[in-house]
Amino acid sequence: MLNHENTSSSDAAGAKLEGSVDGSLVLRIKDVSVHYGMVQALHNVSFDVPRGKIVTLVGANGAGKTTMLRAISGLVRVSHGVIEHRGEVISTSQPHEIVRRRICQSPEGRGIFLNLSVEENLDLGAWAAPDKLSYKINLERGFEMFPRLKERRRQNAGTLSGGEQQMLAIARALMGQPEVLLLDEPSLGLAPQIIEKIFEIVQQINRDGMTILLVEQNALQALGIAHHGVVLETGRVVLQGPSRELLASDEVRKAYLGE
Amino acid sequence: MDQFLQHVINALSLGSIYALIALGYTMVFGVLQLINFAHGEIYMLGAFTGMYTIRWLRLEEHPGIGSLIIALIAAMAASATAGFIIERLAYRPLRKSPRINLLITAVGVSLFLQYSGQLVFGSDPQFFPTGILELEGYNWSYGDLVIEPMQIVALVLALILMFVLQYIIFRTRLGRAMRAVSFNHDFASLMGIPTNQIISATFMLGSALAGAAGVLVGLIYPKIDPLMGTMPGLKAFVAAVLGGIGNVTGAVLGAFTLGLAEEFLVGYWVPTYRDALAFGILILILLFKPSGLLGVHRAEKV
Numbered sequence: 019m020l021n022h023e024n025t026s027s028s029d030a031a032g033a034k035l036e037g038s039v040d041g042s043l044v045l046r047i048k049d050v051s052v053h054y055g056m057v058q059a060l061h062n063v064s065f066d067v068p069r070g071k072i073v074t075l076v077g078a079n080g081a082g083k084t085t086m087l088r089a090i091s092g093l094v095r096v097s098h099g100v101i102e103h104r105g106e107v108i109s110t111s112q113p114h115e116i117v118r119r120r121i122c123q124s125p126e127g128r129g130i131f132l133n134l135s136v137e138e139n140l141d142l143g144a145w146a147a148p149d150k151l152s153y154k155i156n157l158e159r160g161f162e163m164f165p166r167l168k169e170r171r172r173q174n175a176g177t178l179s180g181g182e183q184q185m186l187a188i189a190r191a192l193m194g195q196p197e198v199l200l201l202d203e204p205s206l207g208l209a210p211q212i213i214e215k216i217f218e219i220v221q222q223i224n225r226d227g228m229t230i231l232l233v234e235q236n237a238l239q240a241l242g243i244a245h246h247g248v249v250l251e252t253g254r255v256v257l258q259g260p261s262r263e264l265l266a267s268d269e270v271r272k273a274y275l276g277e
Numbered sequence: 278m279d280q281f282l283q284h285v286i287n288a289l290s291l292g293s294i295y296a297l298i299a300l301g302y303t304m305v306f307g308v309l310q311l312i313n314f315a316h317g318e319i320y321m322l323g324a325f326t327g328m329y330t331i332r333w334l335r336l337e338e339h340p341g342i343g344s345l346i347i348a349l350i351a352a353m354a355a356s357a358t359a360g361f362i363i364e365r366l367a368y369r370p371l372r373k374s375p376r377i378n379l380l381i382t383a384v385g386v387s388l389f390l391q392y393s394g395q396l397v398f399g400s401d402p403q404f405f406p407t408g409i410l411e412l413e414g415y416n417w418s419y420g421d422l423v424i425e426p427m428q429i430v431a432l433v434l435a436l437i438l439m440f441v442l443q444y445i446i447f448r449t450r451l452g453r454a455m456r457a458v459s460f461n462h463d464f465a466s467l468m469g470i471p472t473n474q475i476i477s478a479t480f481m482l483g484s485a486l487a488g489a490a491g492v493l494v495g496l497i498y499p500k501i502d503p504l505m506g507t508m509p510g511l512k513a514f515v516a517a518v519l520g521g522i523g524n525v526t527g528a529v530l531g532a533f534t535l536g537l538a539e540e541f542l543v544g545y546w547v548p549t550y551r552d553a554l555a556f557g558i559l560i561l562i563l564l565f566k567p568s569g570l571l572g573v574h575r576a577e578k579v
Contacts, residue, residue, distance in 0.1 A: 093463050117469030129464040131457050142457055146469025194469065 044069050044198050044229045045090065045121070049099035050109070052082075052089050059085040061253045062099065067198065068246070072220070072230045074261065076237040077250035083233040084126050086250070087200050090231070091123045092116045103198075117146045122196035126203055128187040132176035136167055139175050139186055143193030152195065160189035163219060181212040188219060198229045205236050217243055241265050279421040284544045285537070290428035290497060292536025293435035297490035298513030299520070299528040300442060301360075301483030307459035307523040308479045310376065314383040315363055316487055317510015318390035319356045323488025324405065324501045325398055326355035331406045340411040342430075348409060349434070349492050356488025357481040364480040369473070387510075394503030402502040405495030431493040438489055439529060442482065446525055455479055459523065508552060515555040519562050521572025530570060 045067035052060040060082045067073045075083045088094045090101055092113040101109040103119055122143075123129075131139055140160060144153050161168035164185040170178065175186060184204055191199055201220065205213040213236070221243050224230050234240035241247050241261040249257040249270065257269065264270050298320055305313045330351040331337060336344040367386050371379050412426040446452035457465040458475045466472050494509070495501055516535045520527025535555060543551050562569060 091467060093466070112471070113463075113466035114469045114471045117467065123467050125464065125467055129461070129467060131460045131464065133460050134453070134456060138453055138456075142453060142465075142468045142470070145454070 042069050043067065044104065045231065046102040046105075047086070047090070047099075048102065050086075050089060050096050050101060051098035052085050052094055053097045054094075059253050060089070060096075063250070063253075063255050064099075065246075065248045065255065065258055067229060067231050069229055070224075070227060071245040072224050072232060072243060073246045073248065074232040074234055074240040074244035075248050075250060076234055076240055079235065080252070081250040082253040083235075083250055084202055085253075087123060087125070087202050087231070087233055090116070090121065090200060091125075114146065117194065120195060120197040121200065122191045122194045122198070123200035124187040124191045124202065124204065127206075128183050130175045130178075130183045130186055130190075132174070134175055135172055136175050136178070136186060137171040139190050140167075140171075140193050143190035145194070147194050149195065153193075156193050156195065160192055163222075164189055181208050181216075184208060184212070184216060188216070192223065196228065198231060199223070200231045200233075202233045203235060204232075205234065205239070213239070237270070238265075241270075279419070280544065282422050284540045286422075286424060286428060288537040288540035289533070290425075290432045290536075291540065292533035293432045293439075294490050294494050294497075295509065295513045295516045295536055296439060296529045296532035297435050297486045297493070298509055299516040299532045300439070300525060301487045302514050302517040303520070303522055303525060303528040304455070304479050304483040306517070307525075308455065308476050309368065309372075309379075311368065311379050312383065312514065312522075313363075313368075313480075313483075314380070314510070314514075315367075315386040315390055316483070316513070317506030317508075318387050318394070319359050319363075319484045319506075320487040320491045320494075320509060321394060321501075321503060321506035322359050322390070323352040323356040323491025324495045324505065325394070325491070325503075326488065327352040327492035327495055328403065328405050328501060331409050337406050337408045340409055342410070344409050345430075345492075345496075349489055352488040352492045353485035354488075356491070357485040360480040360484025360487075361477055364477060369476075391504055391506070398503050400503060402500045405499040405501050407496055407499050410496070425497070427496045431497055434489070434493060438486060442486065443525070445482065451475070451478060512552075512555045515559045518569055519558060521569030524569065524571045527569055527571035534570075 043066050047063055047065050050060055050063045051058060063086060065073070075086060077083055085094060089096050089109065092108070092111050092115070096109045100107050103121060108116055108119065131142065134142070140157060144156065147153065166182055167186055167189055170182070175183065178186060188204065204216050204220070208216065217239060220230060220232065232240055232244060241264055244261045247258065247261040247264040248255055249264065257264065257267070298316065301316050301319070302313065305311060305316070327348045330348045331344070334347065336348060363386055367382050368379060371382060407427070410427070410430065416426065417424040446455060454465065454470045454475045455478070457468060457470060458472050462472050465475070512535060513532065516531035517528045518531070519534060520529070520531025535558065538558065539551055539554055542554050
């Protein structure tokens with residue numbers, strides 16, 4: 019069922035807070051608020067990321083999508099509420115500790131180190147990887163997924179095209195063997211065919227068992243591949259539920275799909 | 278011709294000292310976008326630590342390269358510790374405040390160390406025990422050309438340290454992390470890199486090089502005092518800007534360029550302007566190529 023937050027938030031939040039540690043939930047965002055100085059960017063946001071699913075966070079520019087991912091990765095502090103990973107609070111942890119839990123993020127603008135080579139970027143992705151032995155396997159898998167990266171492994175990452183940089187960002191995030199992959203606007207600034215390819219790959223790695231939290235402005239496409247959707251509007255969750263239902267709902271079609 | 282070669286040799290040994298100090302400026306700027314004006318004082322601490330180590334361990338009774346290396350290691354360790362403490366106590370609490378606050382703090386730390394130095398070491402110049410190397414009778418001269426063995430020792434040691442640093446930055450895991458942090462703190466921490474530790478390590482590495490420079494300068498110009506860091510500190514800063522601040526290779530290039538320019542100015546033109554030259558260069562570079570010789574404006578792709 020679609021959950022209209024402004025009408026039923028109190029019951030929903032209450033039910034969620036009582037829930038015990040649930041192995042099927044990888045991330046649980048509970049009543050999270052974030053402030054930048056005097057400005058409040060997130061207002062009591064709650065949603066869950068179940069294991070093995072793609073959850074997408076959609077909404078207009080400035081809705082707070084990136085802030086939500088930054089809060090999960092520990093780059094901004096939550097001023098209220100908690101973020102849990104497998105039932106343990108992580109919202110007070112340092113970013114590098116969160117990565118060690120294999121919660122990896124490919125940030126807004128891709129976060130490529132343009133001053134480093136392609137291979138060095140990939141190496142850094144494995145910085146906190148739990149298993150150094152599988153470094154080679156992960157590297158080969160990345161190169162298999164994106165053969166262009168193999169050709170250019172010794173090149174400076176700054177010489178790559180936008181699409182190649184996005185491929186590098188994904189390949190690099192996979193080097194850390196994430197349990198959850200946070201993807202911030204992977205389609206930004208890319209040509210339609212490349213976006214298609216990126217979305218295919220996101221689905222592919224999800225089918226291989228990875229949990230994904232995908233932030234997208236491109237709501238139609240994101241809801242198309244996601245299992246669950248969360249709609250943010252000026253820092254508040256206005257709607258969440260199975261993406262099929264969201265896609266069918268009049269409000270979403272009107273507000274985000276331009277119908 | 279001899280005179281020309283003489284100036285080149287002087288310039289190389291002077292440049293290598295500037296380079297060791299400039300590297301610390303440029304590395305710290307790389308990771309924090311901070312001009313660490315206390316860096317000259319870290320170099321001064323290195324010189325004093327070297328001197329006291331030699332005195333207390335009576336290393337002059339066993340002159341040789343081994344003793345010099347003991348003094349160097351002691352100085353580098355002391356300077357690295359000082360760099361670590363300064364970052365931890367003075368700069369880290371201000372990490373999120375406006376850049377100008379950090380800059381003023383750096384000037385404050387610099388003054389604090391200068392005057393603490395006068396309190397602890399005394400304000401009179403002291404003589405660095407150059408007898409740690411027995412080099413009497415090793416003066417090579419060809420015609421008018423005199424090669425001071427101390428200069429050669431300093432140059433060689435400085436070059437070795439620069440190569441070690443180059444290796445660390447471009448070939449090791451720590452170096453890769455340092456370059457990642459200098460590109461973007463957030464991106465680096467998303468890789469799982471503990472950025473604070475890497476920043477500390479960067480301060481320590483840069484400070485260790487300044488400490489080594491302190492000892493090497495003591496060998497060539499054996500008069501040391503607590504204010505000795507001011508001028509070389511500023512000049513090394515100019516060298517770092519000249520090469521392109523944040524760029525390690527640029528710092529070395531800038532330092533040798535400045536060394537040569539100073540030496541030739543003194544040798545062929547007006548010696549009085551020796552100390553003014555660096556600042557003239559600073560003004561010119563800021564006017565015409567603010568990114569420095571090797572600096573590039575970072576292309577940012579979205």
